[in-house]
Amino acid sequence: MLCANTNLQSQCAMCKQAAESSLKHNPNSMARSLNTGILYLMAVPYVLLCFIFRKQIYMLYKKLINRYSKTQITK
DSSP, X not given: OOSOOXXXXXXXXXXXXXXXXXXXXXXXXXXXXXHHHHHHHHHHHHHXXXXXXXXXXXXXXXXXXXXXXXXXXXX
């Protein structure tokens, strides 16, 4: 899903038209702020999950590093 390159229509028609026309006339307009806001709203849940499960993520990372280092020593 992260690698898919599709053109999604997830805004209402008026918001989409306002953002597109604003972006055509001025690249530093509200459309850039709208896209930044969408990315911010998308990132917050992942940051919270990483914060909540930080110990488990660290242990998994440590386990993978140890496994990788053992395979490098045996080669």
